[in-house]
Amino acid sequence: MSRRFSVERVQEQLTTRFLGRKMYYEETVDSTNLRIRELAKAQAPAGTLYGAEVQTAGRGRRGRSWHTPAGEALAMSFLLYPDCAPDRASMLSLVAGLGVAQGCQELGIPVQVKWPNDVVLSGKKLCGILTEMQADPEKIHFVVVGIGINVNLKEIPEELQQVATSLYQETGREWERETVMACALNHIEKNYEIFQQTADLSGLQKEYESFLVNCGRQVRIEAGKDSFTGTAMGINPMGELLVKREDGSVCPVCAGEVSVRGLYGYV
Numbered sequence: 358m359s360r361r362f363s364v365e366r367v368q369e370q371l372t373t374r375f376l377g378r379k380m381y382y383e384e385t386v387d388s389t390n391l392r393i394r395e396l397a398k399a400q401a402p403a404g405t406l407y408g409a410e411v412q413t414a415g416r417g418r419r420g421r422s423w424h425t426p427a428g429e430a431l432a433m434s435f436l437l438y439p440d441c442a443p444d445r446a447s448m449l450s451l452v453a454g455l456g457v458a459q460g461c462q463e464l465g466i467p468v469q470v471k472w473p474n475d476v477v478l479s480g481k482k483l484c485g486i487l488t489e490m491q492a493d494p495e496k497i498h499f500v501v502v503g504i505g506i507n508v509n510l511k512e513i514p515e516e517l518q519q520v521a522t523s524l525y526q527e528t529g530r531e532w533e534r535e536t537v538m539a540c541a542l543n544h545i546e547k548n549y550e551i552f553q554q555t556a557d558l559s560g561l562q563k564e565y566e567s568f569l570v571n572c573g574r575q576v577r578i579e580a581g582k583d584s585f586t587g588t589a590m591g592i593n594p595m596g597e598l599l600v601k602r603e604d605g606s607v608c609p610v611c612a613g614e615v616s617v618r619g620l621y622g623y624v
């Protein structure tokens with residue numbers, strides 16, 4: 358079914374006030390995050406979205422690359438000007454990850470969230486999010502939220518098969534990418550408005566935890582010499598993962614550069 362992506366088809370399913378109302382969609386770009394950065398420098402309006410069929414330099418977290426096969430995936434980035442301090446911007450990854458999860462749930466797909474922001478299906482990664490910011494120490498200039506969703510991928514590269522999946526692989530059918538995109542954006546905007554009321558996750562914490570695959574599980578926090586193992590309990594209003602150590606103390610873990618692994622695999 359790999360037909361041309363239709364921006365009109367997304368827009369007719371959007372219920373957002375500003376998110377995705379201005380949308381660019383190209384066949385091939387370097388990275389949609391980079392395209393949004395350029396638009397931010399030209400003062401594009403909040404919610405401006407850039408999508409692409411193929412990214413030649415798609416970027417993931419921690420310097421990894423991100424693969425976007427033509428006609429099968431969703432790669433999109435959007436622009437925000439949040440009214441909060443720079444140290445709050447990383448919470449927008451959780452706001453977006455939750456929105457993708459809620460959008461998938463609305464479509465009947467039983468996804469979960471792996472802290473901080475991977476959306477997972479059957480214990481494997483379905484969606485990744487890369488949030489980038491330009492800011493002074495005191496003030497955010499703009500935030501770019503980039504989202505990659507493995508929608509209709511028929512094959513996952515061999516080296517990723519243990520950890521990554523697609524909607525097609527888990528459900529055995531193709532999904533309309535425009536519907537998946539619109540559902541996610543509708544939820545992300547609602548979450549963003551809740552986030553903006555308090556500049557933290559207090560209004561989204563319970564909903565986020567209802568999707569959290571790590572809850573009650575043993576996790577390994579990889580942070581170089583400060584790595585440790587414990588049981589994930591949930592998140593706090595700052596979006597930090599609460600991990601109970603063996604001595605009973607509960608340690609809040611900040612997303613930053615740490616990586617979280619299940620003791621027996623990806624989740």
Ligand code: BTN
Pocket residue numbers: 387388389390391412414415416417418419421423431432433434484485486487503504505506
């Ligand atoms: C991760 O490592 O999990 C984050 C992956 C983020 C990929 C998306 S695809 C759209 C946007 N453009 C990029 O270059 N990266 C993000």
